[in-house]
Amino acid sequence: MTAPDGPATEVGARLELVCGPIAHGGHVVARHGESGRVVFVRHALPGERVVAEVTELEKSFWRADAVEVLDASPDRVVAPCPYAGPGRCGGCDLQHVAPARQRALKGxxxxxxxxxxxxxxxxxxxxxxxxxxRWRSRMRYAVLPDGRRALRRHRSHELEPVEDCLVEAPGAVVHEEGAPREVVHQTVHTSHGTRTFAVASDGFWxxxxxxxxxxxxxxxxxxxxxxxxxxxxxxxxxxxxxxxxxxxxxxxxxxxxxxxxxxxxxxxxxxxxxxxxxxxxxxxxxxxxxxxxxxxxxxxxxxxxxxxxxxxxxxxxxxxxxxxxxxxxxxxxxxxxxxxxxxxxxxxxxxxxxxxxxxxxxxxxxxxxxxxxxxxxx
The missing domain is CATH 3.40.50.150 (Vaccinia Virus protein VP39)
Structure with missing residues (x-):
């Protein structure tokens, strides 16, 4: 349900917003009509009119998730991953955007x-x-008490159970939190030659x-x-x-x-x-x-x-x-x-x-x- 465009007084309030430009961090910038407050909206695109649910109230700005799209951008697509979207896995925040438009926005x-x-x-x-x-060669998962793998939600320690992450590449090095560190080997083929590197399974690569x-x-x-x-x-x-x-x-x-x-x-x-x-x-x-x-x-x-x-x-x-x-x-x-x-x-x-x-x-x-x-x- 769309809430009136009144002041947000608590997390969970819903606002109707017209989304402005993309900003660093994967959100678009909107301005709340009555208060003039800047709202950083995830899961939206520039030019869209959305219903956004407030997720955080900061002193100088609010954060929100677009939970309903009233006027969609032509660059909006259906997210390929069932775990993407408001309140879900925090890893892929642009799955609702056509890939070419993703790159334009990042530019x-x-x-x-x-x-x-x-x-x-x-x-x-x-x-x-x-x-x-299927591009990510290394994955780090949390593990739920029942043994299922999970990823974290956006700006949260809450876990999202994930059966199949769509950015995990075939043969990816997978490290589960709390598991012993292992040394794995990564081979790199370039125009300057081929080298193999020893890398910690939980280290940077x-x-x-x-x-x-x-x-x-x-x-x-x-x-x-x-x-x-x-x-x-x-x-x-x-x-x-x-x-x-x-x-x-x-x-x-x-x-x-x-x-x-x-x-x-x-x-x-x-x-x-x-x-x-x-x-x-x-x-x-x-x-x-x-x-x-x-x-x-x-x-x-x-x-x-x-x-x-x-x-x-x-x-x-x-x-x-x-x-x-x-x-x-x-x-x-x-x-x-x-x-x-x-x-x-x-x-x-x-x-x-x-x-x-x-x-x-x-x-x-x-x-x-x-x-x-x-x-x-x-």
Missing amino acids: EVVREQMRRLAGLEVDVVVEEVPPDL QPHVEAPRLLVEAVMDLAAPRPGERVLDLYAGVGLFSAYLAPAVGPEGRVTAVEGDRVASDLSRDNLRDLGVRVLRGRVDRVLHRGAGPADLVVLDPPRVGAKRQVVGQVAALAPRAVVYVACDPAALARDTAYLLEEGYRLTSLRALDLFPMTSHTECVALLEPADVCARPR
């Missing part, structure tokens, strides 16, 4: 973040990366089945490592990028991989042993403070929160000829780009890859070079 988010946080107007086209379903290959090739293309160069691979994980950078710089060069997680760092040491990569374990800012050596080239693949100002400043102080930044969060990328602009760098290339289909997330790879150097067109 709008990246552009808006770069404009708002870095002051840059950037043309962004999010590249399609098939498949849209790029989840899309095509992500390791595409990201290695994007980093190598933008970085263009040269024989004899000194390279810093920061937030190196189990050594994915270092494994390809080391042969490119050759025996006269040097690659240093820095990773804070103990398990990942130990595995990277094993993965890179035959390549002569120097592996340093510790928080990136502390390792750089102690001195990780000069660098002609820096590759950063930080966690979702980004590298942040201190690390960016430490990187810029090394005066590398290029910084290649791999980012899973456009806001963090934009903030760190702004810091690099302050340090005398400029953004010369940005690629966006749809490595998280059916979700609001996008992977970006950016190249930043000293502003006083004329970069080749890319």
Whole structure:
């Protein structure tokens, strides 16, 4: 039932809203008519008129789920997964959107973040990366008392039982919470060669089945490592990028991989042993403070929160000829780009890859070079 367009006084109140633009986080922005309050609405599309059920009341905004669509967008589709939708699994928040429109919306988010946080107007086209379903090579499930697997609901510890997750790839590495950690092996085939990596079953690894290959090739293309160069691979994980950078710089060069997680760092040491990569374990800012050596080239693949100002400043102080930044969060990328602009760098290339289909997330790879150097067109 549609509630009157009055003030929301409690979670569960229903409002009729006209949805505005997409925002970072997978929701669209609407404004409540009577109060003027901003409402972030999930499971909706720009331009739609919906009935939204309030899920959270914050001081300056509300959150809501679109539970009834009164005027649908032509880009709305039936979600392929029975667990998607309001109050259900929180993983795939764009299953109600046609895939091409998903990518267009994600491009709008990246552009808006770069404009708002870095002051840059950037043309962004999010590249399609098939498949849209059955793409996730690693899954982490909670386990219910009756033994069934489950995933978490949006912004909640509540669990949604899941018999078959439609983004789980055939042969995916599956880790159940509370289960012992295992070491598994992931083989990566790229145009720069094939390597096999030991990875913890509950540790970080790029989840899309095509992500390791595409990201290695994007980093190598933008970085263009040269024989004899000194390279810093920061937030190196189990050594994915270092494994390809080391042969490119050759025996006269040097690659240093820095990773804070103990398990990942130990595995990277094993993965890179035959390549002569120097592996340093510790928080990136502390390792750089102690001195990780000069660098002609820096590759950063930080966690979702980004590298942040201190690390960016430490990187810029090394005066590398290029910084290649791999980012899973456009806001963090934009903030760190702004810091690099302050340090005398400029953004010369940005690629966006749809490595998280059916979700609001996008992977970006950016190249930043000293502003006083004329970069080749890319």
